[in-house]
Amino acid sequence: MVIEKICCVGAGYVGGPTCTVIANKCPDIRVCVVDSNTDRIAKWNSDELPIYEPKLDDIVRECRGRNLFFSNNLKEEIEKADIIFISVNTPTKTFGFGKGKAADLQNLENVARLIANYSTKSKIVVEKSTVPVRAAESLNRILKANTKPGIRFDVLSNPEFLAEGTAIADLLNPDRILIGGEETPEGRRAIQLLCSVYSKWIPEEKIITTNTWSSELSKLAANAFLAQRISSINAISAICEVTGADVSEVAHAVGSDTRIGSKNLMAGVGFGGSCFQKDILNLVYLSECLNLPEVAAYWSQIIEMNDFQKRRFALRIIECLFNTVTNKKIAILGFAFKSNTGDTRESPAILVCKYLLEEGARLCIYDPKVPKQQIYSDLKVADNAENEKFKNLIEVVDNPYKATDKAHAIVICTSWDEFLKLDYNKMYDQMLKPAFVFDGRKMVNIEELQSIGFHVETIGRKTSKQPFKTRITRYISSD
Ligand code: NAD
Ligand code: UDX
Numbered sequence: 001m002v003i004e005k006i007c008c009v010g011a012g013y014v015g016g017p018t019c020t021v022i023a024n025k026c027p028d029i030r031v032c033v034v035d036s037n038t039d040r041i042a043k044w045n046s047d048e049l050p051i052y053e054p055k056l057d058d059i060v061r062e063c064r065g066r067n068l069f070f071s072n073n074l075k076e077e078i079e080k081a082d083i084i085f086i087s088v089n090t091p092t093k094t095f096g097f098g099k100g101k102a103a104d105l106q107n108l109e110n111v112a113r114l115i116a117n118y119s120t121k122s123k124i125v126v127e128k129s130t131v132p133v134r135a136a137e138s139l140n141r142i143l144k145a146n147t148k149p150g151i152r153f154d155v156l157s158n159p160e161f162l163a164e165g166t167a168i169a170d171l172l173n174p175d176r177i178l179i180g181g182e183e184t185p186e187g188r189r190a191i192q193l194l195c196s197v198y199s200k201w202i203p204e205e206k207i208i209t210t211n212t213w214s215s216e217l218s219k220l221a222a223n224a225f226l227a228q229r230i231s232s233i234n235a236i237s238a239i240c241e242v243t244g245a246d247v248s249e250v251a252h253a254v255g256s257d258t259r260i261g262s263k264n265l266m267a268g269v270g271f272g273g274s275c276f277q278k279d280i281l282n283l284v285y286l287s288e289c290l291n292l293p294e295v296a297a298y299w300s301q302i303i304e305m306n307d308f309q310k311r312r313f314a315l316r317i318i319e320c321l322f323n324t325v326t327n328k329k330i331a332i333l334g335f336a337f338k339s340n341t342g343d344t345r346e347s348p349a350i351l352v353c354k355y356l357l358e359e360g361a362r363l364c365i366y367d368p369k370v371p372k373q374q375i376y377s378d379l380k381v382a383d384n385a386e387n388e389k390f391k392n393l394i395e396v397v398d399n400p401y402k403a404t405d406k407a408h409a410i411v412i413c414t415s416w417d418e419f420l421k422l423d424y425n426k427m428y429d430q431m432l433k434p435a436f437v438f439d440g441r442k443m444v445n446i447e448e449l450q451s452i453g454f455h456v457e458t459i460g461r462k463t464s465k466q467p468f469k470t471r472i473t474r475y476i477s478s479d
Helices: 015-025 038-044 056-063 074-080 106-118 135-145 167-172 185-198 212-243 247-255 276-289 293-320 348-358 372-378 385-391 400-404 424-430 446-452 469-478
Strands: 005-009 030-034 068-071 083-086 123-127 153-157 177-181 207-211 329-333 362-366 394-396 409-412 436-439 455-458
Touching: 005 015, 005 074, 015 030, 015 056, 015 068, 015 083, 015 167, 030 074, 038 068, 056 167, 068 074, 074 106, 083 106, 083 185, 106 123, 106 135, 123 135, 123 185, 135 153, 135 212, 153 185, 153 212, 177 185, 177 212, 185 207, 207 212, 212 247, 212 276, 212 293, 276 293, 293 348, 293 436, 293 455, 329 348, 329 400, 348 362, 362 400, 372 394, 400 424, 424 446, 446 455
Parallel strands: 005 030, 005 083, 030 068, 083 123, 123 153, 177 207, 329 362, 329 409, 362 394, 409 436, 436 455
Antiparallel strands: 153 177
8 A cells, every 4th residue: 555645634733734744755645634623724725824833834835735735624635545644632621520631532532533434445543643541542442433344444643742933843853753553463554654654754763663552651751751851940940049059050060961961951931832731731640540649749740840930930020020010011022932933822921921910010012923812812801800900901012112111121931032132222221210121031141131231030040139038938938
């Protein structure tokens, strides 16, 4: 069997870029990304793509209409395909058993039923969404129970490891491709067929094959390990801020040990994004269900530390602004969960803004890629009467200098490169004095800003002239 047609269900941050790169690297394969969301598909077919990813536009433009298509016609595309990737969202459940922890798998199940209904020939079904261990078993059972005679489905696990903002580079040159399947002749054949797609641009030694459950668990474990490093360095940053140690120096010294390594040790305002928290919660829930409470408690702590880091940053802003931010204008620079994306899912900026709004601060928010409506929606200003009062406290602007005009403080929440090139002299002149910069991403040149006159506070470094005695007392007494 030769793979001629791939269909991907789910035209989001994973399905869109992944299939764009597959189409680019496999010109002989017809790739179609389908989604039930008509707006999203219309955008994929327009000049303004629904997501921002560096270099994505160029490759979409090159392949779209040639061997890359975006469609709402799930029936037709599922029917035609030899391989179906499932890349639908699997968010944390917001209801019922496992609420707040378990993965909501309804989208996955719906797609499995559509595949069974629409298929008129055998197919390989690839679980690309992140799922709990043994989700493929459910997928298999739903498919088998609804299959027409003579049709066979082979289910593979092929989790995606791309990071937003670097998705195209990650897809073109991944650290590894992971494929899990059944240890049967049919399972091995399916694995080989999927390998044959990736091997068009990925060296053989980077393609790892495992059993299905190892593959599913590896995805959750990888995200938990990555997030764990961030929470570990953020925990150290809290110690640095009260002792005079510098977290960048500590991260460098610690990361120089080749057993530890230097990546993902950047202290900051806390990790965000649609994956880390969701996948750790998923792991915690799985551990609880497996009657492993100690394992669950271990991984829970990564999220608790992350919440603490966001809260701590907001508190530091309030404390430095003389313990009151009521009615003070604060410029928020950056709202996305990281740079080079317009995605705000679980962005630390959301929580920091909410803490400041609760204290009555007036926020003027600037982000180069996040649409205004998204910011309003994340801060839930239209939800109820209580939140309506926040509406008057929030302004979203299209220019950083509008944000800093007559502001008391600048709060950096996302490390956009353009924040390095801002005219801080101009901003200082516009602002009320003393003018503060709170750098949640450790990106500004502290000495340079101090020489302009700014009071600078950054993560993991003691820059305040005031002693931190009260804070030390607070932390000790709350223990
Ligand atoms: P997303 O929300 O951006 O996209 C999911 C898409 O699936 C949406 O457009 C939605 O309309 C569509 N969809 C949902 N149910 C559908 C159905 N029944 N029929 C047709 N379309 C349907 O999500 P995402 O960020 O692309 O993530 C997808 C999966 O990949 C998740 O499991 C996530 O954990 C995982 N993942 C995400 C990333 C990332 O960086 N975003 C990285 C690796 C893995
Ligand atoms: C993550 C994983 O990196 C990726 O492999 C997986 O497929 C999906 O989840 P993503 O969430 O897109 O990717 O971005 P990532 O670069 O990991 O950043 C996540 C969050 O951690 C961001 O808020 C980022 O600012 C923060 N971060 C990252 C740090 O605070 N410090 C670091 O050293 C690295």
